Amino acid sequence: MKTTDTPPALREEARVPGQRSTGDGSAGTSRAKRGEGHVLNVFSHGVLVIWAILVILPLFWAVMSAFKSDKAIFNSPWALPDSLSFDAWGRAWNQAHMSEYFLNTVLVVGGSLIGTLVLGSMAAYVLARFDFPGNRFIYYLFVGGMSFPVMLALVPLFYVMDNMGLLNTIHGLILVYIAYSLPFTVFFLTSFFRTLPTSVAEAALIDGASHTRTFFQVMLPMARPGLISVGIFNFLGQWNQYMLPTVLNTDPDKRVLAQGLVELSTSQGYKGDYSGLFAGLVIAMLPVLAAYIVFQRQVVAGLTAGALK
Amino acid sequence: MQHGKYRFIVGFLIAPMALYVIFVVWPFIQSIYYSFTDWTGLSPDFEMVGFDNYTKMFKDDVFWKSLEHSVLLAILLPLVTLGLALFFAFMLNVGGRRRKGAVISGVRGSGFYKIAYFFPQVLSIAIVAILFQFAFDPAQGMINGSLKAFGFDHLPNWLGDPKLALWCIMAVLVWCTTGFFVVLFSAGMASIPKDFYEAALLDGASRFTTFFRITLPLLWDTVQSGWVYMGILALGAEGFAVVNIMSVGPGGPDYSTTVLPLYVYQAAFRDGQAGYATTIGVALLLVTLAFAAVVMKLGRRERLEY
Numbered sequence: 132m133k134t135t136d137t138p139p140a141l142r143e144e145a146r147v148p149g150q151r152s153t154g155d156g157s158a159g160t161s162r163a164k165r166g167e168g169h170v171l172n173v174f175s176h177g178v179l180v181i182w183a184i185l186v187i188l189p190l191f192w193a194v195m196s197a198f199k200s201d202k203a204i205f206n207s208p209w210a211l212p213d214s215l216s217f218d219a220w221g222r223a224w225n226q227a228h229m230s231e232y233f234l235n236t237v238l239v240v241g242g243s244l245i246g247t248l249v250l251g252s253m254a255a256y257v258l259a260r261f262d263f264p265g266n267r268f269i270y271y272l273f274v275g276g277m278s279f280p281v282m283l284a285l286v287p288l289f290y291v292m293d294n295m296g297l298l299n300t301i302h303g304l305i306l307v308y309i310a311y312s313l314p315f316t317v318f319f320l321t322s323f324f325r326t327l328p329t330s331v332a333e334a335a336l337i338d339g340a341s342h343t344r345t346f347f348q349v350m351l352p353m354a355r356p357g358l359i360s361v362g363i364f365n366f367l368g369q370w371n372q373y374m375l376p377t378v379l380n381t382d383p384d385k386r387v388l389a390q391g392l393v394e395l396s397t398s399q400g401y402k403g404d405y406s407g408l409f410a411g412l413v414i415a416m417l418p419v420l421a422a423y424i425v426f427q428r429q430v431v432a433g434l435t436a437g438a439l440k
Numbered sequence: 441m442q443h444g445k446y447r448f449i450v451g452f453l454i455a456p457m458a459l460y461v462i463f464v465v466w467p468f469i470q471s472i473y474y475s476f477t478d479w480t481g482l483s484p485d486f487e488m489v490g491f492d493n494y495t496k497m498f499k500d501d502v503f504w505k506s507l508e509h510s511v512l513l514a515i516l517l518p519l520v521t522l523g524l525a526l527f528f529a530f531m532l533n534v535g536g537r538r539r540k541g542a543v544i545s546g547v548r549g550s551g552f553y554k555i556a557y558f559f560p561q562v563l564s565i566a567i568v569a570i571l572f573q574f575a576f577d578p579a580q581g582m583i584n585g586s587l588k589a590f591g592f593d594h595l596p597n598w599l600g601d602p603k604l605a606l607w608c609i610m611a612v613l614v615w616c617t618t619g620f621f622v623v624l625f626s627a628g629m630a631s632i633p634k635d636f637y638e639a640a641l642l643d644g645a646s647r648f649t650t651f652f653r654i655t656l657p658l659l660w661d662t663v664q665s666g667w668v669y670m671g672i673l674a675l676g677a678e679g680f681a682v683v684n685i686m687s688v689g690p691g692g693p694d695y696s697t698t699v700l701p702l703y704v705y706q707a708a709f710r711d712g713q714a715g716y717a718t719t720i721g722v723a724l725l726l727v728t729l730a731f732a733a734v735v736m737k738l739g740r741r742e743r744l745e746y
Contacts, residue, residue: 171647175531175547182528183556186619190559192582193571204580209589254456257449269453276464278668280676280728282701283721286708287467287474290481310463313456342448371564373681374701378709389566393685396570405574415567423562427555430562435624 190416197409204405219406220414223395229411231384232391238301239387240369243308247365248358250309251316256346258317259324260332270321276314285378292379299382307375312365319364319436323357324350363426363433370419388415471718481714493719503720505695506703507727509606510675513613513699514731518670521614522663525621528557530651532622533629534637554626557619565616565678569685572612573599576686600688602696609682609697613674621666628659664739671731675724676701700724 196204197219198212223229258270288307289298297303327350335345351358373389380386386394395411423430475493479486497503532550547553560568575582576598584595598608632655640650656663673679680701683691690706691698700720708717 172547179528179531179547179553182524182618183553185615186556186559189571189575189582189615192575209586250456250459253452257452261445261449263446263449269457272465273460276460278672278728278732279468280672280701280721280724282676282680282704283471283718283725284464284467286481286704286714286717286721287470288463289708290714291462291467291470306459307463310459313460313464317456342444343451346452367562371566373564373566374677377684378705389564392570393566396573396685405580408570408574412567412571416563419562419564420559423559431554431558431623434561434620435627 193409193412193416197406197413199406201403201405204409219404219410222404222407223411223414227395227407227411228386228391229388229395229414232386232388233414235301235385236370236387239304239308240366242302242305243312243369244362244366246305246309247312247316247369248362251313251361252320252351252354252358253346254313255317255320256324256350259321260329270317273314273317276311277318281311281374285374289378299380299385301385304376304380304385304387307379308369308372311375312369316361316365319361320354320357323354327353359429360433360436363430364436366422367419367430367434471721474715475719475722477715479715480712481708481717482712486715489715493716496716497719497723502691502695502698502703503723506691506698506700506720507723509698510679510700510724510727512606513610513674513679514671514727517610517613517617517674518667520610521617521670522621522666524614524618525625525666526656526659526663528553528618528622529625529629530655532626534647534650534655550626554619554623557622559619560616561620563616565681566685568612568616569682572608572615573686576608599686600693602693605687605692605697609686612682612686613678617670617673624662624666625659628662629655632658660739664735667735667739668732671735672728675699675728675731680705700727 192209195212198215198217200216203210203212254273258266258273292298292303292307295303297306331353332345332349335349336342340348371389372387373393376387376390380390383394392408392411392415395408474486476488476490477486478489478492531547532553533546574580578584578595578597578600581598583598587595596604599605636654636658637650640654641647645653679699683697683699683702684705687697687702690710691702701724704717704721704724707713707720
């Protein structure tokens, strides 16, 4: 564990006890103290920059390689491409069927995301706002699903889907994505609906609105921040899903992006079209990276809100 | 107000409950039942065989290897990832030069670091695995290409070497999860009141001490839930995806990278042993539950409030 290595700067500081500041910090700064801060600052930046490079470099390598010839990828992995060649992009998009995989993914994720948000918020609203026998049981049944290994259920699920004729269909995949997204969605939105004031909903009911109408016209609009957070969380999870489609969706025409790319990487390994493969990778990365850069704050908030609970 | 309440409740719960029970709960219950049968998955006929699958599992070398690797991942991965993340988050928030007035401060540009570190988190685990599969390629990959440029001669055959393969896979998981926890811990650290640090530093505590005496105890709840989260991730879908995509052959050279979820998948969909696969799945469930219980038990501390 990295934290136990005491960096030199910290040890140095430990040896200077009792350096009591007079309160306004900078005014009482001694030469030693400034030096110490400087060393630590350089050390922090050094370590942080190294990790930043480690994170960015592989992605940068993939983008550069997508513009190069296969020969250049191997001979000079870090040289900039000679010219911007979009050949590989066209090959990936058309011949390697990335366009079809892209469309499949958009359909599956679009359907699942809407379904997850609608069904998840309905269940969460009822569980958060109404007292009825079995409320706690249903809540824990949903929430329990967050911690069990999905792989265990996938084996029988494969045969359940087979019997229902849902195997290798887009709508079947959508239903499964929704079902497996519900535990976290219900968990998150239940606690969210509890934080909303009851008075507004009561006022709507007294004015004669039905429960259903109150939910759709009053409560859902109020729950928008929560829906956005959980929506981003589910969008990334469903867009990046790999295990569910690998098991339940083996028809080559119905592949989603992640599957298509794995297929491409095994077949391109033999065909040798590496630049095509890298172009495919970059095509699959672009939507989420673009979404991340534009909605950076919301993405971080959406993802971390989930883990903090 | 109570008029039609139950009709409303049933109406709103029925669709989500139906989906959840049909696709999640019911297969889950079935799988425990199937673990006591000799079902192949290929034909509809099967018989109850009692604990045969379980005795078979205890004699199965591949099962023990998978178990060993899964447990190793569940222990080491959170340790390394959370350790690195705490270290970076502390650097970001407390490692900076003292600026006027402030006793502690973050480094300049901490916003940029957080954005960059978080990047891999939004990428599909499958894409990450493919990317690194090529980066690790012994003859043409980015890693050996760079090592060669620095003058190294004996270049390792990363994923093809039984001794290295699992470590490479672990490194990839660390690569893509650390940034998430840096951001998470940074948020936690930012909400710790500044006067705690001020008081400690005025009393002559080093930053090293303040980390272990102030920061870590106050973040403990977040660290603990991160630990459980990482463990479940390593034992589940992410572990499966990375090993399935990156491994050379089925489960790496000489089964050096195989993990429990991969073995469940192979037994069910490659070997036609659906019954036996669910037995391994039950073992995976027990390992996951045991892991969560141990972390909760070991991690229990007095809750600190501020």
